[in-house]
Amino acid sequence: FNLYNDNQIPLVHGWGVKSDVPAISLERALEIYQKKEAVFIDSRKSAFYEQRHIKGADNLPLLFFDLQFPLFQFMLTERQVGKDKPIIVYGGSFSRRFDYELAHLLKEKEYSRVMVLAGNPEAWQKKFPVAEQPGKTPAAMPLGIPGYLEWIPVGIFLLILIPPVRRSPYLSAFCRVLLGVIFIQFALSKIMRPAVFALNVVDYALMPAWGVNLWALVLPWAELVVGLFLILGIRTRAAATIIGGMNIIFIVGLVNAIFLNLPINCGCVGEVGEPVNWWKVLKNTGMLLMTVQIFLYDRLFVLDRGGFIWRERTI
Structure with a gap:
């Protein structure tokens, strides 16, 4: 169906690919969060992040990883966060595990202690302190x-x-x-x-x-x-x-x-x-x-x- 262009996708996303990224339970992640011993990263689009996210978490959308990673890396350097500090990624959904994909990319950048939140993708909203604001209507883009x-x-x-x-x-x-x-x-x-x-x-x-x-x-x-x-x-x-x-x-x-x-x-x-x-x-x-x-x-x-x-x- 899609072999003729560069915007290709497999028939089933992630089929047969085993993940080497460890998962961390919500309870354990909450303990680390309260002690401020890890960096929490939201992997969703910015519109979803702005609407609701873990308080204090940073946003690094998987879709714009190549574009935004240099700024993210600079931000961690300014905070004096080394590559050996735990990074906990969340933001997966019922339809796609953005969290695991982002975690893989961070491991490729030599961040050694990357984990993802385990359990239901939406469970963090009930466990963690949440920052939220009313959703903004996206700008209309003409359909022609x-x-x-x-x-x-x-x-x-x-x-x-x-x-x-x-x-x-x-x-x-x-x-x-x-x-x-x-x-x-x-x-x-x-x-x-x-x-x-x-x-x-x-x-x-x-x-x-x-x-x-x-x-x-x-x-x-x-x-x-x-x-x-x-x-x-x-x-x-x-x-x-x-x-x-x-x-x-x-x-x-x-x-x-x-x-x-x-x-x-x-x-x-x-x-x-x-x-x-x-x-x-x-x-x-x-x-x-x-x-x-x-x-x-x-x-x-x-x-x-x-x-x-x-x-x-x-x-």
């Missing part, structure tokens, strides 16, 4: 043409209330083309940068670690294929069903992120995206209704199994 097209499904709500329009095969043809263009645009950006999309999936904290890369590699190609099928009129009901299922998954992820107050963008187009909010949920709900309309009433300009002949299909 697909971002504008996403607003059209919101208007479909009103059209579906009108029975003659709701049953119109011409509306189905319009919905097919619109959804096809949106999903193809989103798919291409993800296909070109699978590693970036995988990290966006991690932000939602809903996917188990073994499924993140599989989802990041398979979903964009599925979006591309079903988008093409909708535009070309091939198996449109099946394509609409698949896109409808995708939108249900997207809506669940968005609502979960809203209730958890996660400081993330939607991640629809690689590095860019809109803030996760109820407007985004409304857009995806509109697209879900469009797939239902296509499934029930689409019968114009359909390519049948008999060949690439434009013909009308009856319900």
Whole structure:
């Protein structure tokens, strides 16, 4: 799926890789914390760190390790912290163990006493003193043409209330083309940068670690294929069903992120995206209704199994 570019990821992250980084229990880590005998490092993105972190811990995001490590090293030198002082890393999640990966990188930099917090990735929030502040809404980054097209499904709500329009095969043809263009645009950006999309999936904290890369590699190609099928009129009901299922998954992820107050963008187009909010949920709900309309009433300009002949299909 992703051999043609430098932004490659394995099918299953960390599969078969054994960790040589020791884990430390929460109780023992708390004792060390109270005695100030170790440096605590948060491996998450800065937005998550700013929202909630162990009081006094430093932030060294795994994603920007190469960029921020020189500053981190300078900071430790200023504090007169040697490479033999214990470093305890935390910040792993249900979807990916950022803590173990960061610990490995620090060991490669000759920090000899690196450990990670054991147990549930979120347990530190109940054991340690926590510094927190209200989550900040990430800055919106423009999605380009697909971002504008996403607003059209919101208007479909009103059209579906009108029975003659709701049953119109011409509306189905319009919905097919619109959804096809949106999903193809989103798919291409993800296909070109699978590693970036995988990290966006991690932000939602809903996917188990073994499924993140599989989802990041398979979903964009599925979006591309079903988008093409909708535009070309091939198996449109099946394509609409698949896109409808995708939108249900997207809506669940968005609502979960809203209730958890996660400081993330939607991640629809690689590095860019809109803030996760109820407007985004409304857009995806509109697209879900469009797939239902296509499934029930689409019968114009359909390519049948008999060949690439434009013909009308009856319900």
